[in-house]
Amino acid sequence: MFGRNSLERVPRTPADPREEQFARLQDRIDACVSRKFLAREFEGTPPGIIVRSIDFRS
Known part of the structure; x- marks a missing residue:
């Protein structure tokens, strides 16, 4: 899922x-996906939601 898990501060x-x-x-991941979906932040081919560790930085 994440190459580096900044959510829990482990490498x-x-x-x-x-x-x-x-x-x-999962609750934090789902909330991030929902925000990106509502903002129509689709990436890739075919378009989809991609969640990265940077999406969880404050």
């Missing part, structure tokens, strides 16, 4: 705990 999450990490952060 990289090992593969095993990523699912638990996603569940713990």
Whole structure:
């Protein structure tokens, strides 16, 4: 999901705990996706929502 996880201030999450990490952060991720969707911030081909760690910086 994130190359570097700035949400939890760790350099990289090992593969095993990523699912638990996603569940713990899902509300914040969903809110970010909703903001980007409403702002029509689509990227790529085909267009979609891309969430990066920079999207969570204050």
